[in-house]
Amino acid sequence: MPLTCRFYENEFPAENDVVVAVVTSIADGGSYVVLPEYDNAAGMILHSELSRRRIRSINKHIRVGRSDIVLVIRVDPEKRYIDLSKRLVPIEDVCVCQERYAKAKVNQIVRHAAEKLGYTEKEQLKDLCAKTVWFFDKKYANSGGSYEAFRRAVQNPSVLDACDIDEKTKEMLLQDIRHRLMPQAVKLRADFEVSCFAYEGIDAVRRALHAGLALSTEDLPIKINLIAPPLYVLTTQTLEWNKGLARLEQVLETIKASIEEQEGSFKLQQKVKLEDANKEVSGDDDDDEDVDEDDDSGSEGRNNLHQDSSHLTWCTCFLLV
Structure with a gap:
C-alpha cells in the first residue's frame, strides 16, 4: 500500500476553511466524504448543506467519486470528524481553493521520492514533508510557498540547501521536481x-x-x-x-x-x-526556398x-x- 501524508503541517483544517472533498458514499441524511489535503480525514455533508435552493434530486448536487469545494463548519479532533457545507462556500473562495490544491500537489513529488528512497513507514514520509514542503510553507507564510520554492529549484538547485536533508534525498527530490515542474517554453x-x-x-x-x-x-x-x-x-x-x-x-x-x-x-x-x-x-x-529569378511564371x-x-x-x- 502506497504511503500517504497530509499536504499541510496542521493535522485538521480550521473552521471556515475552504477545502476539497471527495464523496465516498451517500446516505439518507447526508454524504460521507474524505479530505485529500488532510490525509483523507473523514467528513460529512448533511443534505441540508448541499444547496441554498430546494433540493429535488440529490444526484444533481453531489455524486460518489466527484470532488467538490466545501466549507468547514465544525471540527472534532478527538473523534477525528469534520462537518462540512457546500452551500455556504463563498464564490470568490472557489478559485483560491482550486489554485491552492493544485500547488499543494507538490506533496506527490515528496511521496514519490520517499518511495524511491525505500521508505516504508508513514512517520518517515511525515518527517520528509516536515523538512521540505511544510518547511517552505512556513518560511514563506503561505500554503503555496513550497510550490514556488520547488519551481525555483528547477533552475537553482541550491534552493533545497535550506532543507535539513542529506545529499541522496536532495538529489532524488530534484529528479522528481525537474520531471514534474519543468516549465514549458x-x-x-x-x-x-x-x-x-x-x-x-x-x-x-x-x-x-x-x-x-x-x-x-x-x-x-x-x-x-x-x-x-x-x-x-x-x-x-x-x-x-x-x-x-x-x-x-x-x-x-x-x-x-x-x-x-x-x-x-x-x-x-x-x-x-x-x-x-x-x-x-x-x-x-x-526553411529557405530557392527561387530562379529567370522564371517567367x-x-x-x-x-x-x-x-x-x-x-x-x-x-x-x-x-x-
Whole structure:
C-alpha cells in the first residue's frame, strides 16, 4: 500500500476553511466524504448543506467519486470528524481553493521520492514533508510557498540547501521536481509594419531591423520574418514569458526609433501576445526556398528575413517600384 501524508503541517483544517472533498458514499441524511489535503480525514455533508435552493434530486448536487469545494463548519479532533457545507462556500473562495490544491500537489513529488528512497513507514514520509514542503510553507507564510520554492529549484538547485536533508534525498527530490515542474517554453509574437520612402529606402529598413536583432541573446533568441512588404513578424521562444514580453517590446521600440530617425515609418499591427506553439502562422517558416529569378511564371515566391549568426540573410526579396 502506497504511503500517504497530509499536504499541510496542521493535522485538521480550521473552521471556515475552504477545502476539497471527495464523496465516498451517500446516505439518507447526508454524504460521507474524505479530505485529500488532510490525509483523507473523514467528513460529512448533511443534505441540508448541499444547496441554498430546494433540493429535488440529490444526484444533481453531489455524486460518489466527484470532488467538490466545501466549507468547514465544525471540527472534532478527538473523534477525528469534520462537518462540512457546500452551500455556504463563498464564490470568490472557489478559485483560491482550486489554485491552492493544485500547488499543494507538490506533496506527490515528496511521496514519490520517499518511495524511491525505500521508505516504508508513514512517520518517515511525515518527517520528509516536515523538512521540505511544510518547511517552505512556513518560511514563506503561505500554503503555496513550497510550490514556488520547488519551481525555483528547477533552475537553482541550491534552493533545497535550506532543507535539513542529506545529499541522496536532495538529489532524488530534484529528479522528481525537474520531471514534474519543468516549465514549458512559450512562443511570443508581434506583427509590425516598417517602411521608408526617403533616399535611404530599403537600407534604412535593414538598419532598423538589424538594430532590433542586436538585442537577441542565446537565452532569448529573437527572429524577424517578412510576411509581405511592409509587414513583418517578430517572434521568440522562452521559458519565462514575462522576460520575453519585455524583450520583444524593447525590440519594437528600438526598431521604431531607428526607422523614424531615418525618416521612415513604423506601425504596430498586433501587440506582443502568446502564440500557440502547435499553430503554424504566416511568416513563421524558417526553411529557405530557392527561387530562379529567370522564371517567367511570374511567381514572386515568399519573402523571408531571418538572422544568420550576426547578420540578416535575404532569402528572396523583390522590390517593386
